Amino acid sequence: MTAPPRVVVVGGGLAGLTTAFRLCQLSSERKKTAVPQVILVEASGRIGGKLCTERTSGFVVEGGADSWVPQTGEVESLAEELELDRQIHPAAECSVRAYRRDIDGFVPFLGEGGSPVGRPSSLLCNPALSLLGRVRVRLEPLMPRRAGGEDESVRSFIQRRLGARAYREIYEPLLGGIFGGDPAELSAQATLAPLVQIEADGGSLLRGPMPRRHDRNTMRPPILTFSEGMASLTERLHGRLGEDHVRTSTRAIRISRDSGQWVVRMDSGVEERCDVVVMATPPSTVGDVLRELTDIQGSVPEVPSAQTTVVNLAYRRSAISHPLDAHGYLNGRGVGNGVSACTWSSAKFQHRAPSNQVLLRCFIRAAPADGKDMVPENPEGAVALARDELAGSLAVTEAPTQTWVHNWSVPVYRVGHTQRISAFRARLAKLPGLYLAGAAYDGASIEAVIRSGVRAAAAVRNSDIVQETL
Numbered sequence: 001m002t003a004p005p006r007v008v009v010v011g012g013g014l015a016g017l018t019t020a021f022r023l024c025q026l027s028s029e030r031k032k033t034a035v036p037q038v039i040l041v042e043a044s045g046r047i048g049g050k051l052c053t054e055r056t057s058g059f060v061v062e063g064g065a066d067s068w069v070p071q072t073g074e075v076e077s078l079a080e081e082l083e084l085d086r087q088i089h090p091a092a093e094c095s096v097r098a099y100r101r102d103i104d105g106f107v108p109f110l111g112e113g114g115s116p117v118g119r120p121s122s123l124l125c126n127p128a129l130s131l132l133g134r135v136r137v138r139l140e141p142l143m144p145r146r147a148g149g150e151d152e153s154v155r156s157f158i159q160r161r162l163g164a165r166a167y168r169e170i171y172e173p174l175l176g177g178i179f180g181g182d183p184a185e186l187s188a189q190a191t192l193a194p195l196v197q198i199e200a201d202g203g204s205l206l207r208g209p210m211p212r213r214h215d216r217n218t219m220r221p222p223i224l225t226f227s228e229g230m231a232s233l234t235e236r237l238h239g240r241l242g243e244d245h246v247r248t249s250t251r252a253i254r255i256s257r258d259s260g261q262w263v264v265r266m267d268s269g270v271e272e273r274c275d276v277v278v279m280a281t282p283p284s285t286v287g288d289v290l291r292e293l294t295d296i297q298g299s300v301p302e303v304p305s306a307q308t309t310v311v312n313l314a315y316r317r318s319a320i321s322h323p324l325d326a327h328g329y330l331n332g333r334g335v336g337n338g339v340s341a342c343t344w345s346s347a348k349f350q351h352r353a354p355s356n357q358v359l360l361r362c363f364i365r366a367a368p369a370d371g372k373d374m375v376p377e378n379p380e381g382a383v384a385l386a387r388d389e390l391a392g393s394l395a396v397t398e399a400p401t402q403t404w405v406h407n408w409s410v411p412v413y414r415v416g417h418t419q420r421i422s423a424f425r426a427r428l429a430k431l432p433g434l435y436l437a438g439a440a441y442d443g444a445s446i447e448a449v450i451r452s453g454v455r456a457a458a459a460v461r462n463s464d465i466v467q468e469t470l
Ligand SMILES: Cc1cc2nc3c(=O)[nH]c(=O)nc-3n(C[C@H](O)[C@H](O)[C@H](O)COP(=O)(O)OP(=O)(O)OC[C@H]3O[C@@H](n4cnc5c(N)ncnc54)[C@H](O)[C@@H]3O)c2cc1C
Pocket: 010, 011, 012, 013, 014, 015, 016, 041, 042, 043, 044, 048, 049, 050, 051, 063, 064, 065, 066, 067, 068, 069, 250, 251, 252, 253, 280, 281, 282, 285, 289, 308, 310, 408, 409, 410, 437, 438, 439, 440, 444, 445, 446, 447, 449
């Protein structure tokens, strides 16, 4: 048996934490043999990345993700292992989950039939889709299958299968919000894979298979969260890893090869020699950090990112006359001042605000093509934009009692994304001991990100480097 392999995981978001946690489990399973020594490095002073909960004065404020829609069970399994399963709570049941805000007011948008992304047949009873739009949707089973199997944009796919009205009235506001990009540029294969597969198999989207998990009494999948906020997950992973394995405020700035090992250089000047590196950061960081490796130069795929600002605002309950009887609303085409959606957090989840207050959160998004023009320059500008939006949508004139502002870059999967990532992985396979995980590759949902961490850890433990030392 040779010396235990050393692994450096770069990035302390959910992907990096899951990878490191799984690798450390391998360590505890094989106490008597050589097991990987794992170190996770995180550039910022806080672990968790886009899972970021602030708990203050009776508020549970989500700066990033606020929930997940269970499809494959990864989050629940991990939560159970971490003894967090008792903290899983469903979102409130409302007959209308979300409204679309049009020029003349709110229209019920996501109702009893479920989400049109998971279940396009719900369009037939969606009051936000015009009569002509519904007639066209009914014709979907007659639409010819697309030949060739090449990727296309979400707009092209939806318009072809379900019609221009379904795209404009339903999918454009919904998908732009979920995937952070212009659906005219988003990859159908990367963002709507189950629907694309139904067509490829010769099926109809209206008759296609249902997502696996649904509420018993409705056709809708549940929405789940943790009672103390989504950061409960990353905090617990961090706790299980222990401080010995985690270094915050440590940015990896360059990775090179030397004598058959990887050398990870940190911004502090410290160098870590290791056998395996898992990059769990955005691809722009991957390209930057690996710039000296001639084997992959020029092949790191460009995955553009969109800037998103999340503004949480607390108000006295009496400041808002609207009943807040849904999870929130999305702005329809041409509506709003740059805010794309607003979640009514204290209506969506229990215990998010003291009983005499409400918590609302607005999303300000700029597509990559827009540059940063729509992103406010400072937190005050973001709050002003959000207040202006709420004055228009909910007639709120009072000042908020508290505000919180968070800025993010989210990966945008453009047409051809899956092919570019596969080609890059093929190049990486020639470099022993270098792996990828995270939201930039095979899905940005919390489930997909956990899956990417689990897969990266499995690839490391099955690699020759680790197996040869056992
Ligand atoms: C506003 C918002 C709302 C969302 N809502 C939902 C939702 O409701 N449901 C859902 O399923 N998903 C949601 N998502 C998506 C989901 O939260 C993310 O895709 C996921 O958390 C990303 O995890 P990650 O580990 O891949 O990346 P990140 O969380 O971005 O973590 C990457 C980490 O790498 C670090 N890093 C970068 N460069 C370096 C370096 N050189 N050295 C060391 N560290 C580095 C960063 O500081 C960061 O902490 C949302 C995302 C956002 C932004």
